[in-house]
Structure formats: structure tokens, C-alpha cells
Amino acid sequence: MINQTITPRQAVMWFCLYQTGSAMLILPSSLATIAKQDAWMCIPLAIVMFLGVSTFYLAIAKQMNGASFEDYFQRILGSLLGKIVLFLFVLLFPYLIFILVLRDLGDYLTTSVIPETPQAAIYALMLAAVYYVVRLGATVIGRIAEILFFVVMTLFLVGFLSLFVNADWRNLLPMLEDGPKPVFHASIHLLAFPYLESVLFLFFVNQFDHAKKWRRIIVRSAILSGFACFIVTMMSLLALSAGVISNLTYPSYFVVRTISIGDIFERFEVVISIIWYISIFFRLALLLYVSVQGFAGVFRLKYPRALLIPLSLIAIMMAKVVWPNMAFLITLLQVWPYYCIIFGLLFPIALWLVGKVRLSGSSDA
Amino acid sequence: MLLLVIMAIAIGFSFMEYRSLKEQGDYRDITIAASLLGIGILMGCLQLFNVGMPNPMSLVIKLLQPTSQLVSKWLS
Numbered sequence: 275m276i277n278q279t280i281t282p283r284q285a286v287m288w289f290c291l292y293q294t295g296s297a298m299l300i301l302p303s304s305l306a307t308i309a310k311q312d313a314w315m316c317i318p319l320a321i322v323m324f325l326g327v328s329t330f331y332l333a334i335a336k337q338m339n340g341a342s343f344e345d346y347f348q349r350i351l352g353s354l355l356g357k358i359v360l361f362l363f364v365l366l367f368p369y370l371i372f373i374l375v376l377r378d379l380g381d382y383l384t385t386s387v388i389p390e391t392p393q394a395a396i397y398a399l400m401l402a403a404v405y406y407v408v409r410l411g412a413t414v415i416g417r418i419a420e421i422l423f424f425v426v427m428t429l430f431l432v433g434f435l436s437l438f439v440n441a442d443w444r445n446l447l448p449m450l451e452d453g454p455k456p457v458f459h460a461s462i463h464l465l466a467f468p469y470l471e472s473v474l475f476l477f478f479v480n481q482f483d484h485a486k487k488w489r490r491i492i493v494r495s496a497i498l499s500g501f502a503c504f505i506v507t508m509m510s511l512l513a514l515s516a517g518v519i520s521n522l523t524y525p526s527y528f529v530v531r532t533i534s535i536g537d538i539f540e541r542f543e544v545v546i547s548i549i550w551y552i553s554i555f556f557r558l559a560l561l562l563y564v565s566v567q568g569f570a571g572v573f574r575l576k577y578p579r580a581l582l583i584p585l586s587l588i589a590i591m592m593a594k595v596v597w598p599n600m601a602f603l604i605t606l607l608q609v610w611p612y613y614c615i616i617f618g619l620l621f622p623i624a625l626w627l628v629g630k631v632r633l634s635g636s637s638d639a
Numbered sequence: 640m641l642l643l644v645i646m647a648i649a650i651g652f653s654f655m656e657y658r659s660l661k662e663q664g665d666y667r668d669i670t671i672a673a674s675l676l677g678i679g680i681l682m683g684c685l686q687l688f689n690v691g692m693p694n695p696m697s698l699v700i701k702l703l704q705p706t707s708q709l710v711s712k713w714l715s
Contacts, residue, residue: 328715369693392641394641394642394645395641398641398645405715415666423642452715453714455713455714456692456715458714459710459711461713462710462714546660551658565642569657573667573671574667575665575667575668575671576663576665576667576668577660577663577665577668579656580656580660580665580668580669580672581671581672581675582651583649583652583675583676584649584653584657584675584678584679585674585675586649587645587646587649587679587680588675588678588679588682590645590679591679591682591683591692592682592692594686595692595693595694596694596695596696597694597696598694602696602700605700605704606696606699606700607713608704608707609697609699609700609703609704609706609707611707612703612706612707612710613699613703
């Protein structure tokens with residue numbers, strides 16, 4: 275964690291890969307369970323809702339006035355309360371997501387790709403790479419994102435656009451069969467996961483000249499990842515139908531198995547695994563980076579890198595515990611959006627209001 | 640066995656990290672990092688001896704399931 279600066283272009287790519295991470299695999303299934311054949315409509319709606327939420331984030335970014343997010347907590351809440359709130363926020367949001375994503379990675383690889391490999395080995399190998407890049411700093415992660423983003427997007431487009439051959443447009447009919455309510459419900463789920471996690475991007479505000487530039491970055495990354503999610507959901511619906519994808523755990527992985535063009539272009543699912551593995555790497559890197567920055571702010575550490583190994587080790591141990599079986603995970607996925615709403619929407623609003631009151635006397639409010 | 644190897648590697652790399660921090664006189668950083676490493680090692684030992692650990696997600700489900708059910712009822 276030596277050089278901390280990233281360019282806006284690198285940030286857009288990193289944040290976009292972060293948002294497509296876990297969502298790309300499980301999103302079509304969770305959306306189709308609620309909105310059925312209208313699942314594709316949720317994505318533009320969720321992006322529009324996110325644009326509204328991002329104005330709150332912008333308001334907080336403006337209140338930060340060039341300070342780091344960690345310092346902002348202490349500035350508006352006082353030293354002790356600020357540290358306690360920051361500790362709880364980092365522990366209960368980015369660090370918990372870090373553990374969940376790690377477990378998600380282990381589950382996916384051991385059920386779909388390498389079933390005989392122990393999960394602990396998968397966690398350790400991935401975290402070794404994540405530890406290395408986070409230790410090197412945001413600049414290095416940004417540069418890697420710049421290189422791998424186009425690889426991911428090219429493979430992604432080649433994979434999913436090939437599904438046009440199997441597309442059956444009747445799978446989208448009838449539209450709005452149950453009215454607009456299920457579409458709105460699914461949009462809330464999509465907004466919460468992954469878009470409300472964008473509150474974590476506030477940890478990067480002080481790397482850019484002004485808050486509006488930062489907002490442009492998060493909006494661009496949301497639109498790019500929204501486009502990716504739209505293609506995944508639409509092609510899954512067209513090729514498999516809502517009834518099938520709502521019963522699959524990883525529909526986007528399954529759907530590319532159906533590609534068979536001229537007996538040559540087939541078995542593309544391994545490429546989806548590669549895409550997912552890359553995006554999960556960026557997701558874990560951002561979560562660990564933010565967690566380490568947050569905890570270092572709480573404990574006033576001069577060298578946050580000292581926390582990388584202990585936090586990674588605790589995550590490996592906790593990843594085994596967070597869900598005991600698939601039934602538990604299904605229940606968790608139903609309540610998870612509301613958990614994200616607490617930390618990604620209600621908490622920032624509360625923070626902004628406190629900031630408004632506390633900083634009202636000063637010029638930077 | 641694998642957990643033991645992971646813990647040993649974590650301890651080894653941590654000590655290398657502490658050595659460089661010690662040269663810079665950052666005892667505060669070392670203390671915090673070593674305490675967290677201790678928690679990680681303790682969790683690893685509990686798993687090795689098959690001692691169950693509490694699942695924080697059970698509490699999340701217990702707290703938020705009523706809200707989830709209410710919203711599902713409204714929007715279905």
C-alpha cells in the first residue's frame with residue numbers, strides 16, 4: 275500500500291468489475307424468481323434508482339471536502355464515537371461481504387469446476403493473490419484492472435452474444451403479466467446488491483480532484499456493469515426461459531453450456547469461470563483494501579498493510595461458518611437486500627444528516 | 640492439515656512483516672496486527688478441534704426476515 279492513486283479510467287474499470295463480480299452468476303436467477311420473464315426490465319429501473327442514490331453519496335463526498343472517509347467519520351461524530359461507528363461499519367459491511375464473497379467463490383468452484391479441491395485451498399490461493407495486490411496498492415490494482423477489463427468484456431460479449439443462435443423471443447412474453455409490482459420488487463433487490471455497495475467507493479473520494487468527478491466515475495461504472503448484467507439476464511431468459519433460470523443456482527454458467535455452433539464453438543462455460551474468477555479477484559481486492567483502510571483508521575495505524583494477513587486469515591476461518599447449507603443461503607439471499615439497504619442507503623443518509631448539522635457552522639458543509 | 644499449513648504460512652509471513660515494522664519502531668501496529676492474528680489462529684484451532692462457531696448470518700436472517708416477508712407481501 276505504497277502508492278495510492280488511481281486514474282478515473284482505472285477506477286471505472288475496477289468498480290465495474292467489482293459490481294459484475296458475484297452478481298453476474300446469481301443475478302439472473304434471483305431476478306427471475308421475483309419478476310419472472312420481466313427480469314430484464316429491472317436492470318434499467320435499478321440503474322435509474324441508483325442515479326438517485328448516488329446524489330446522496332455525492333453530498334457525503336462534498337462534505338468530506340478532500341478528507342478520507344475514515345477521517346470524515348471522526349470529523350462529524352467525534353473521535354471516540356466516530357471510531358466506534360467506523361469499526362462497526364467496516365466490520366458489518368465490507369468485511370462481512372469479503373467473507374461472503376470468499377465463501378461464494380469456494381462454493382462455485384467446488385460445485386461447478388473443481389469438486390475435489392478443498393475449499394480452504396481455494397480460499398488460500400485466491401487470498402494470496404489478493405493479499406499481494408492490495409499490499410502493492412491501489413495503483414497496481416488499477417493498472418491490472420485496465421489490462422484485464424478488456425479481456426473480460428471481450429470474452430463476455432463473445433460468450434453471451436453467441437447465445438443469439440438459441441434465442442427464443444417468446445420467452446419474454448407475456449410482458450408485465452403480474453403487473454409492475456414484481457419488477458419493482460426485483461429492482462430493489464438489484465439496487466441493493468450490488469449497487470448500494472457503491473457506498474464503499476467513498477473510501478476512494480480523496481483520490482480525485484473533486485467530488486463530482488468521483489460521482490461521474492461511479493455512475494459510469496454502474497452503467498457499464500448494468501449493461502453487462504442486462505446482457506447476462508436477457509440472454510439467459512431468451513435461451514433458457516424464466517422458469518428454468520429461476521431454478522438454477524448459477525444460470526449464467528449453465529446457459530453458455532448450451533452454445534454449440536458447428537460442433538466447434540462449444541463448451542464455453544470454462545471461459546465464464548475465468549471471467550468470474552477475474553471479477554471476483556477485483557471484488558475481493560476492493561473489499562480487503564477498504565476493510566484494511568477502515569480498520570487502520572480506527573486503530574490509527576501508520577502501516578495498514580500489517581492487517582492484511584490477520585484479516586485474510588480470519589476471513590478463511592469465517593468463510594466456512596457463514597452458511598451451513600444451500601437452504602440457509604436461499605433464505606439469506608432473500609433478506610440480504612434489506613441488509614444492504616441499511617448500510618448502503620439508510621446509514622449514508624443518517625451520516626449525511628449528521629454531517630449537515632455538525633458542519634453547518636463551517637464553510638465546507 | 641491444510642488449515643495448519645495455512646496458519647503456519649500466515650504466522651511466518653506475519654513475523655516477516657513485524658520485523659520490518661519493529662525496525663521502524665511501530666509497536667502499536669505490531670500489537671494490533673498480532674492480536675488480530677491471534678483471533679485468526681484461535682478460530683483455526685477451534686475448527687481443527689471441531690468446536691462450532693456462532694454464525695453471524697443467523698442473526699441477520701432473524702432480524703430482517705419479517706421485513707423481507709412484509710415487502711414481498713406488498714410487492715407480489
